[in-house]
Amino acid sequence: MGSPDYRSLGLKVGLEIHQQLSTGKLFCSCPCDLSEQVVRRFMRLLRPSQSEMGEIDRAALEEAQKNLRFIYESTPFDCLVEADEEPPHPVSGEAVRTTLMISKMLGAHPVDEIQFMRKIVIDGSNTGGFQRTGLIATDGSLAADGKKISISTICLEEDAARRIKEEGREVVFRIDRLGIPLIEIATGPEIETPEEAKRIAERLGSLLRATRRVRRGIGSIREDLNVSISGGARVEIKGVQELYLLPLYIDNEVRRQSALIEVSRELSKRGISELKPKKIDLSKELAKTKSKVLMKSLGDGGRILGIRLPGFAGLLGPDSDGTRRLGPELAAHARVSGVGGIFHSDELPAYGITEVEVDRVRKELGAGKMDCIVLVAGSNENTEAAIERVIARARQAIKGVPEETRDPMPDGITTYSRPLPGRERMYPETDIPPFTVTQDLMEEIGNQLPEYPEETARRFIEERGLSGEQADALVKSGFDRDFDELVEAEIPPKTAARTLINTIAELEKDGLDTSRLNSEMIKAVLRRQTSGDFAMEAVPMLLGRMIEQGETLEQALNSLDISSVSDSEIERVVESIVREKRDLILERRERSIAPLMGLIMSELRGKADGKKINSILTAKIKSVFE
Numbered sequence: 265m266g267s268p269d270y271r272s273l274g275l276k277v278g279l280e281i282h283q284q285l286s287t288g289k290l291f292c293s294c295p296c297d298l299s300e301q302v303v304r305r306f307m308r309l310l311r312p313s314q315s316e317m318g319e320i321d322r323a324a325l326e327e328a329q330k331n332l333r334f335i336y337e338s339t340p341f342d343c344l345v346e347a348d349e350e351p352p353h354p355v356s357g358e359a360v361r362t363t364l365m366i367s368k369m370l371g372a373h374p375v376d377e378i379q380f381m382r383k384i385v386i387d388g389s390n391t392g393g394f395q396r397t398g399l400i401a402t403d404g405s406l407a408a409d410g411k412k413i414s415i416s417t418i419c420l421e422e423d424a425a426r427r428i429k430e431e432g433r434e435v436v437f438r439i440d441r442l443g444i445p446l447i448e449i450a451t452g453p454e455i456e457t458p459e460e461a462k463r464i465a466e467r468l469g470s471l472l473r474a475t476r477r478v479r480r481g482i483g484s485i486r487e488d489l490n491v492s493i494s495g496g497a498r499v500e501i502k503g504v505q506e507l508y509l510l511p512l513y514i515d516n517e518v519r520r521q522s523a524l525i526e527v528s529r530e531l532s533k534r535g536i537s538e539l540k541p542k543k544i545d546l547s548k549e550l551a552k553t554k555s556k557v558l559m560k561s562l563g564d565g566g567r568i569l570g571i572r573l574p575g576f577a578g579l580l581g582p583d584s585d586g587t588r589r590l591g592p593e594l595a596a597h598a599r600v601s602g603v604g605g606i607f608h609s610d611e612l613p614a615y616g617i618t619e620v621e622v623d624r625v626r627k628e629l630g631a632g633k634m635d636c637i638v639l640v641a642g643s644n645e646n647t648e649a650a651i652e653r654v655i656a657r658a659r660q661a662i663k664g665v666p667e668e669t670r671d672p673m674p675d676g677i678t679t680y681s682r683p684l685p686g687r688e689r690m691y692p693e694t695d696i697p698p699f700t701v702t703q704d705l706m707e708e709i710g711n712q713l714p715e716y717p718e719e720t721a722r723r724f725i726e727e728r729g730l731s732g733e734q735a736d737a738l739v740k741s742g743f744d745r746d747f748d749e750l751v752e753a754e755i756p757p758k759t760a761a762r763t764l765i766n767t768i769a770e771l772e773k774d775g776l777d778t779s780r781l782n783s784e785m786i787k788a789v790l791r792r793q794t795s796g797d798f799a800m801e802a803v804p805m806l807l808g809r810m811i812e813q814g815e816t817l818e819q820a821l822n823s824l825d826i827s828s829v830s831d832s833e834i835e836r837v838v839e840s841i842v843r844e845k846r847d848l849i850l851e852r853r854e855r856s857i858a859p860l861m862g863l864i865m866s867e868l869r870g871k872a873d874g875k876k877i878n879s880i881l882t883a884k885i886k887s888v889f890e
Contacts, residue, residue, distance in 0.1 A: 268518055270457050274494030277455035282486045283472045284479040285445040287359045290422045291352035292345040296444045299339035308334045310386040310393040321689035323682045324384045332433050334388040339440040346439045348392035351695045359445035362477045363400045363420045365709050370415050372404030378699040384689040388435050389424035396693055397421035408467045414452035421446050458511030470717040473742040481779025496521035496665040504672050512676035521665045523587045527579050528664040536575040539659045543651055546570045555616030561641035568641045569651045572629040573658055576636035581610035596680035597657040601649035603642035720744050728757040737765045746783045755790045767804050776811045788817050802826045842884045849888050
């Protein structure tokens, strides 16, 4: 399956970059730290409120229909402001200054006075049912790959609470993250390919990190993607955290919209212009089914509802390229009402539903060869709401691609979340005084602008002796500040670069949370390594142990039994391996070095330098043939 021709499809992508700041909470004096220590819990029920115009936002209305109950966990890093039990304090001046700094770096025009607004959000991520956000600057631009990308708005808002778990209709959030300042940078829809979107996101991330006032680690920066193609619609993919997956999400959205456009065209060819399906209770017809899902629903006192979708046959299953079409769309909408999903005739017989049962249901629903049948099972209340949502989404399929917000999944696909919110969700925040942006303040910020990423990379090459590839990798990964700190602590530049670029990537590949590392921990390990206490090969093991077990360096050294060994001890180990593997050496000669190095390194476990071992081993192998 080749890549689509994105430009001929009219692909347009706009990015919204959300970056946490490390300046302290936005509307109180709590730190921007997270904690696993829960000190109290409280419960809230949230409902939508009307905007200034007396309207209710459609996204908020759909959230309200889920009838969820929210449990909030408080930690030492939040207060009554986050619990919405105390009015917000005046906005953090440091957070505003940082946002104005990045605005100036992007050539954006700041507003004269910052007014905060309330954005209705009742998915539980905010205790008060709204998020506070303020417009800081507009009309900036970013130069990348010889192209100018517009920056439409730069906002400052409060981050949401952390979602911990969900059980039935109860969702648990932790409010330590709530209120952390979040810069939102929105580009214009001028990005034309998935890879270009990734490069723009990387560039914006580098500029944000250049301020040295942003948080690092998992979840500290997130991207929202606004994607559309010709004949499709704007769809927002919300909360992408893995930058390398960004092109895949865009590519899959292009394929999804293309498939839905084809579905709409095919329905038009089949003469389907409206849909008025009749809901029929099929509980009696399927009372003796062996399908576990259907049996459970009936056993719990629920029921099975079915509808006929005339002319929809073959359009719910995947297309010839394997792109998922209407089936997952209808199922996602049904799940909003609390059922597990749907069954449809493009995938039946399956899931314990027999061909005889399918024929019986088709007959009961009056379905012809070109019709599709859909079944929903669950409680009486849930099935009624779910089947109505399925019908509504099927009607949208006749028109084409609906505007909506979608959630990113770990495998690069997305799933329906809610309708796109509208202007109805905004209303003024009356508890926070405006912040005046003076000319003197902007001049002061202009005199404090940080080193730009390309300047940092050039300095690393010219002053630290790094290669261009190493310098770029440090800047793009956001380790430039850590690198400077390590070199200032007299760690050799290339050792520092290798650790930050390669070792940390290896630890992440092993599934370790490297956000738990800080420059002081790395500095302590590398100081001991450069002093000769252990080999460079021990560094990943020690850092990994410190992350995984929460040990100090000394504890990790003792746990792993790591210390330097003498040259004579290295020679003894090498000679032992050479004697043991003499036949392999005679057979493979110099090609035996790699497998033997693995055996020796495993035995010495970071106690000796790899280059020294290689030199001794090479000499010993040569002596075998003398």
